Amino acid sequence: MGIPLWPALIKSFFMFIALFLIQLPFISMALQYARNEDIRLGKTLADAFQPMLSIYVMSFFVSFLIVTGSLLLIIPGLVLFLLFLGISYAAIIDGKTWLQGVKQSFAFGSSHFFKLLGLLFVFAVLGLITSFAVLFVLYLVTGFYLILNVSVIITNSLLFSILFFTVSFYYLDWSDGAVGTEVI
Template identity: 30%
Template structure:
């Protein structure tokens, strides 16, 4: 677990400029759209004092947004780990290539996961762990619909505690930092709009670290990381022979 987090920091450091580029061109627009949609859809329910439905829609749209935002960062991590170099154009090509598939499959996944969260919490966590691997399977291996679901569930099942640990760790850090930034923004500016922008920028910078960590864990699980290490070892042997 900790080795994946450590490797993720290395990936982040090597690709910091690309992370910023993807954040500005993809993450921020998606977050802005998410904020507008959630506020627009939730407004009538707040007006009639129905608090459950706004929470449900926020959860659904948040998960759908995250699934889409995973794509370019997964592509970046996979390129870096597998080929030792990253082509910026491919990040956008992969996003366009896989966005529609991930978007369609994220709709039922987000709905059922959100229902699980709102009802008993635990079922939502279990569903999220089993289905979180969907974008990773699709982007890294480009499998069919059936195999994407099968491998995602298998990945979640065999790495259940590790993924749960990742989610809790990053969620805790996100909660603490977001709360602190929100408090400071309100104290110094007194404007919620500034607070929302601060949170979006933080998410833009922080989410890639989680995605890098999960990508590394997935490549370790499916065996590609071992193949890469073996190839590197053989190249070193050839150099000294």
């Protein structure tokens, strides 16, 4: 049918890896804010770079699972994404990496599955609406393709950061409630 399936899957694979890594500084900033600390760039970068290798390796395998699950009518890939979304949050907030982080992420994803699904749906709809509105307004003003693309990138970056902060606070609330319970 002319649908470029394999290039789309490869692109999705690397986008999921990047998503797990991009979240790290935002989680650190949310954690500093929740602890009533001054938000410092040095601490944010140190918190982000410290677990980066383990997050990269884990996200490689998890992204492979998500993309493979997406081959099976997209729903299994979405379920796996929501279950393992908390890998970066477990590394920054709880200091759990590797297998402990995966277990912690699975526990968080399964306990907040429908909240995360709702958040993802709301932010997807907001992203579509705001991107369309920005594109429409800028297309009326200018027809330059570069300006249109940069504006969509900036708009989506702002929305993603709000999503990362929101999920960070969900994770912090859940993590505080889960203190003293061991994740198997």
